[in-house]
Amino acid sequence: xxxxxxxxxxxxxxxxxxxxxxxxxxxxxxxxxxxxxxxxxxxxxxxxxxxxxxxxxxxxxxxxxxxxxxxxxxxxxxxxxxxxxxxxxxxxxxxxxxxxxxxxxxxxxxxxxxxxxxxxxxxxxxxxxxxxxxxxxxxxxxxxxxxxxxxxxxxxxxxxxxxxxxxxxxxxxxxxxxxxxxxxxxxxxxxxxxxxxxxxxxxxxxxxxxxxxxxxxxxxxxxxxxxxxxxxxxxxxxxxxxxxxxxxxxxxxxxxxxxxxxxxxxxxxxxxxxxxxxxxxxxxxxxxxxxxxxxxxxxxxxxxxxxxxxxxxxxxxxxxxxxxxxxxxxxxxxxxxxxxxxxxxxxxxxxxxxxxxx
Amino acid sequence: xxxxxxxxxxxxxxxxxxxxxxxxxxxxxxxxxxxxxxxxxxxxxxxxxxxxxxxxxxxxxxxxxxxxxxxxxxxxxxxxxxxxxxxxxxxxxxxxxxxxxxxxxxxxxxxxxxxxxxxxxxxxxxxxxxxxxxxxxxxxxxxxxxxxxxxxxxxxxxxxxxxxxxxxxxxxxxxxxxxxxxxxxxxxxxxxxxxxxxxxxxxxxxxxxxxxxxxxxxxxxxxxxxxxxxxxxxxxxxxxxxxxxxxxxxxxxxxxxxxxxxxxxxxxxxxxxxxxxxxxxxxxxxxxxxxxxxxxxxxxxxxxxxxxxxxxxxxxxxxxxxxxxxxxxxxxxxxxxxxxxxxx
Numbered sequence: 246x247x248x249x250x251x252x253x254x255x256x257x258x259x260x261x262x263x264x265x266x267x268x269x270x271x272x273x274x275x276x277x278x279x280x281x282x283x284x285x286x287x288x289x290x291x292x293x294x295x296x297x298x299x300x301x302x303x304x305x306x307x308x309x310x311x312x313x314x315x316x317x318x319x320x321x322x323x324x325x326x327x328x329x330x331x332x333x334x335x336x337x338x339x340x341x342x343x344x345x346x347x348x349x350x351x352x353x354x355x356x357x358x359x360x361x362x363x364x365x366x367x368x369x370x371x372x373x374x375x376x377x378x379x380x381x382x383x384x385x386x387x388x389x390x391x392x393x394x395x396x397x398x399x400x401x402x403x404x405x406x407x408x409x410x411x412x413x414x415x416x417x418x419x420x421x422x423x424x425x426x427x428x429x430x431x432x433x434x435x436x437x438x439x440x441x442x443x444x445x446x447x448x449x450x451x452x453x454x455x456x457x458x459x460x461x462x463x464x465x466x467x468x469x470x471x472x473x474x475x476x477x478x479x480x481x482x483x484x485x486x487x488x489x490x491x492x493x494x495x496x497x498x499x500x501x502x503x504x505x506x507x508x509x510x511x512x513x514x515x516x517x518x519x520x521x522x523x524x525x526x527x528x529x530x531x532x533x534x535x536x537x538x539x540x541x542x543x544x545x546x547x548x549x550x551x552x553x554x555x556x557x558x559x560x561x562x563x564x565x566x567x568x569x570x571x572x573x574x575x576x577x578x579x580x581x582x583x584x585x586x587x588x589x590x591x592x593x594x595x596x597x598x599x600x601x602x603x
Numbered sequence: 604x605x606x607x608x609x610x611x612x613x614x615x616x617x618x619x620x621x622x623x624x625x626x627x628x629x630x631x632x633x634x635x636x637x638x639x640x641x642x643x644x645x646x647x648x649x650x651x652x653x654x655x656x657x658x659x660x661x662x663x664x665x666x667x668x669x670x671x672x673x674x675x676x677x678x679x680x681x682x683x684x685x686x687x688x689x690x691x692x693x694x695x696x697x698x699x700x701x702x703x704x705x706x707x708x709x710x711x712x713x714x715x716x717x718x719x720x721x722x723x724x725x726x727x728x729x730x731x732x733x734x735x736x737x738x739x740x741x742x743x744x745x746x747x748x749x750x751x752x753x754x755x756x757x758x759x760x761x762x763x764x765x766x767x768x769x770x771x772x773x774x775x776x777x778x779x780x781x782x783x784x785x786x787x788x789x790x791x792x793x794x795x796x797x798x799x800x801x802x803x804x805x806x807x808x809x810x811x812x813x814x815x816x817x818x819x820x821x822x823x824x825x826x827x828x829x830x831x832x833x834x835x836x837x838x839x840x841x842x843x844x845x846x847x848x849x850x851x852x853x854x855x856x857x858x859x860x861x862x863x864x865x866x867x868x869x870x871x872x873x874x875x876x877x878x879x880x881x882x883x884x885x886x887x888x889x890x891x892x893x894x895x896x897x898x899x900x901x902x903x904x905x906x907x908x909x910x911x912x913x914x915x916x917x918x919x920x921x922x923x924x925x926x927x928x929x930x931x932x933x934x935x936x937x938x939x940x941x942x943x944x945x946x947x
Contacts, residue, residue: 387929388936390882392688392743393872394925400869401921407914513914521751534744566758573752577734580744 281531285546289553296557303560310439314507316552317445318500322519323526323544324452325496328489330527331456333469333536334391336380336490339497339523341402343516346372346501348406351418351511358424365427369502370495376402377494381487399520407513420509431506441503448496453541465489469536525572526551529579635891638878642898649905656905659785666787667778667855669900671848671864673893674793675871677800678841680892683875684804685834686817686884687735687742692845693867694753695727699849701757704766704859713773721846727753728842732835757861766859777854789851801889817884873924874899882928899923
């Protein structure tokens with residue numbers, strides 16, 4: 246069910262307009278998405294240049310690697326969230342899912358230190374997928390807004406996490422408890438690039454390929470543009486939305502594993518408040534919160550931009566507390582920009598149709 | 604003050620559910636009277652089976668916990684009835700608290716600080732309202748943005764410090780009770796506000812226009828209601844009341860902190876939806892919302908008394924919230940199926 250139930254009326258029509266006007270309209274939307282991605286890239290470059298001028302050490306090897314590591318986790322979350330938001334839903338529970346799966350993975354490795362890394366990763370993803378399945382089932386089957394459902398599960402999953410930790414008498418898992426093989430995943434590099442970041446890149450490419458190439462991937466956009474039209478045209482809306490939630494949950498689970506590998510100290514607060522940054526990354530990256538448009542590459546760039554802002558602020562001599570405020574301001578700016586672009590696009594398409602009809 | 608004041612049912616749920624069937628307005632199950640019955644039943648059961656639940660001391664604690672939630676739920680109910688939402692209320696509480704602490708630290712008297720903080724709340728609400736009504740942005744997205752923005756500004760204002768040296772007289776007043784009844788003094792102004800809001804929502808043309816907006820914004824507009832201006836004012840009032848909640852929160856705990864009331868929006872929204880207000884707008888009543896807030900508070904309080912860890916309380920709140928939105932949908936679907944059968 247749609248996140249913006251609050252104001253659904255005007256949007257589907259505008260966003261569906263390109264479909265009615267055929268390929269040229271679609272090309273225009275495509276161009277807008279590309280322009281949007283280039284815009285974020287430009288903002289990112291500008292931010293880096295300004296920061297480097299203020300503090301040349303910003304681009305030192307270790308600093309960049311730290312930045313990529315932090316961005317990796319947010320990028321994986323943003324990639325999953327993109328799939329959900331494109332269907333005009335939202336998943337606010339991802340921070341809690343991350344925490345739960347990080348703790349589950351940590352516990353597994355403490356209990357069975359010999360577990361191969363691949364198995365640990367799969368276990369973490371499975372925990373996330375189950376959480377996503379629960380979200381998706383409630384949303385798709387009962388037809389209630391995903392916002393409310395996932396606001397509820399945000400607290401429920403987090404509660405489950407701390408309940409598990411307190412009943413297992415293991416409130417914190419420390420680096421010393423984790424096997425070396427897993428810890429090396431957090432520090433490993435390939436050609437100087439952190440492996441965790443490469444994992445994130447692979448996830449983004451896979452999700453991007455799926456959304457663009459697969460029929461079921463394209464259908465997610467159709468559902469987000471006009472749910473009723475999608476249903477009438479025979480798209481199994483409920484099943485597709487459920488899939489988006491499950492994949493998003495599994496990716497949040499993967500993010501939890503990456504978190505465990507990177508920080509190696511796990512308590513029940515892992516990932517608290519991440520949902521804001523994730524939604525912000527996607528929205529800033531041009532994924533329209535009303536569904537139906539945006540790309541996972543934009544969302545990934547958004548995640549990179551937000552992470553860079555976080556690390557650049559102190560380098561620029563600004564209080565790091567400004568970061569959260571900046572995130573909020575960026576969300577507002579991004580949705581306002583989307584609104585303006587959508588209105589202009591609709592106006593242009595109307596003009597074009599009028600000319601053709603004449 | 605019943606739920607039946609809602610005008611005639613609206614068009615076919617407009618926004619189609621991406622999930623199951625087309626969205627139905629969840630008017631069916633927990634109407635105000637159902638949730639009130641639940642509340643009374645729960646209170647009776649808890650009073651009998653939970654030791655210490657029925658004491659005046661505990662009743663006082665319970666009410667103190669519910670005060671801020673119920674207070675903010677009042678204007679937010681009106682917002683939800685019009686089909687909008689405000690997720691930034693808890694961040695407004697935090698920012699108000701932080702500013703209050705900062706100004707007190709700077710040496711201003713509380714008599715001057717409180718009006719300033721309420722003014723700040725009005726400004727924060729106006730930002731939400733203007734973005735929603737003037738730019739036509741969805742309130743959900745706007746208030747997720749301001750949720751982050753206002754909380755971030757709270758940290759910018761006060762950092763991770765706490766300001767705690769508020770005058771004794773004020774902080775004890777905030778938790779004092781009427782005589783030996785255990786009922787907190789602040790319940791009195793709250794009851795007045797509940798009555799005022801109830802009359803506005805259920806007995807005035809303004810209230811009816813809110814339901815009309817929630818059922819069909821276009822129809823409301825055609826019938827001469829200034830939808831934009833009304834919604835703008837609702838957001839402003841929500842901001843002011845949330846700031847008032849921030850002032851009270853600060854005095855009650857005697858501590859101004861930037862992270863005060865983090866996550867409180869969940870409990871407020873849970874109370875509203877539990878009270879039978881449809882998240883799609885256009886239906887619900889204030890009696891149910893007050894009962895919903897009391898039920899949530901009582902359940903948490905009773906669980907605390909039997910030593911259930913606080914983590915479980917969050918699970919319970921989350922599950923209650925989901926149940927509150929799922930139950931009416933499922934009930935509507937079952938009813939719809941039963942009605943369709945004879946016809947086919």
